[in-house]
Amino acid sequence: MKTYICEICGDAYLGEERPSECPFCGSRSAFIKDGNAANPITLMSEELSDVSKKNLEATLELEIHANAVYLCMAEKAGTYEIKAMYKRLAKVELEHANIACKLMKSYLPQVGEGFCNDEDAENFAETIKLEENATSLYAQFAKDATEKNVKIFFTALSQVEADHIKLIKNYL
Ligand SMILES: [Fe+2]
Numbered sequence: 001m002k003t004y005i006c007e008i009c010g011d012a013y014l015g016e017e018r019p020s021e022c023p024f025c026g027s028r029s030a031f032i033k034d035g036n037a038a039n040p041i042t043l044m045s046e047e048l049s050d051v052s053k054k055n056l057e058a059t060l061e062l063e064i065h066a067n068a069v070y071l072c073m074a075e076k077a078g079t080y081e082i083k084a085m086y087k088r089l090a091k092v093e094l095e096h097a098n099i100a101c102k103l104m105k106s107y108l109p110q111v112g113e114g115f116c117n118d119e120d121a122e123n124f125a126e127t128i129k130l131e132e133n134a135t136s137l138y139a140q141f142a143k144d145a146t147e148k149n150v151k152i153f154f155t156a157l158s159q160v161e162a163d164h165i166k167l168i169k170n171y172l
């Protein structure tokens, strides 16, 4: 067994093989390095531009909202599979909120209540909307960023949210 480290969330994955995605933040395998070679983005200290501060604040709000909405969807899920899938998505989005806080050197705010529909089909449609918005927003934020670590963060996140769309499309 080996130690792998995700450069986006900084968490360690212990296993025989590098996972195809980080189990904590969902980042693709290109961001998961052998433990001794990892350079986590949250350890790169860079002065944040006003644009990145604003974009990271917007990200925090969006991720906290997604966490609450996905927990609601997990509650309403029609099968255990869908419930477990939404609980994992909620944790992944909360992890994204945590990373945004680390980059801003701030604390995670209180998570409020999320709202959703009673039917899985409607929740899948809503999930795709949320994830499409996040995918394109983060691609733009990556372009806006002048700091190396913020650019890497938004590039990774845009991919993760695009992967979430693919995940939900399995259920349509
Ligand atoms: Fe990660």
Ligand SMILES: [Fe+2]
Pocket (backbone or CB within 6 Å): 063, 066, 092, 093, 096, 134, 157, 161
């Ligand atoms: Fe996210």
